[in-house]
Amino acid sequence: xxxxxxxxxxxxxxxxxxxxxxxPVQLPAQPSTNxxxxxxxxxxxxxxxxxxxxxxxxxxxxxxxxxxxxxxALNATRAATGARLLFP
Numbered sequence: 775x776x777x778x779x780x781x782x783x784x785x786x787x788x789x790x791x792x793x794x795x796x797x798p799v800q801l802p803a804q805p806s807t808n809x810x811x812x813x814x815x816x817x818x819x820x821x822x823x824x825x826x827x828x829x830x831x832x833x834x835x836x837x838x839x840x841x842x843x844x845x846x847a848l849n850a851t852r853a854a855t856g857a858r859l860l861f862p
Contacts (some may be wrong), residue, residue: 818840845860845861846861848860848861849862
């Protein structure tokens with residue numbers, strides 16, 4: 775019973791971690807429990823990335839404008855509340 779209690783307390787500490795604590799570093803793909811890396815998923819993600827890629831200057835300009843507008847909106851909301859700007 776005590777082991778269960780200690781396990782629950784350990785999980786609770788992880789669940790309530792704040793953003794001010796160190797953020798874990800993204801690790802490279804790790805083998806699953808059977809020792810294999812999930813290459814099918816990695817290949818699917820790479821295929822999606824390739825499908826979304828473009829060299830069209832107009833689409834690139836539109837995407838740049840869209841991200842700039844997004845950043846501006848985030849900063850405006852944060853400035854209105856007195857919070858630190860994310861994109862100074």
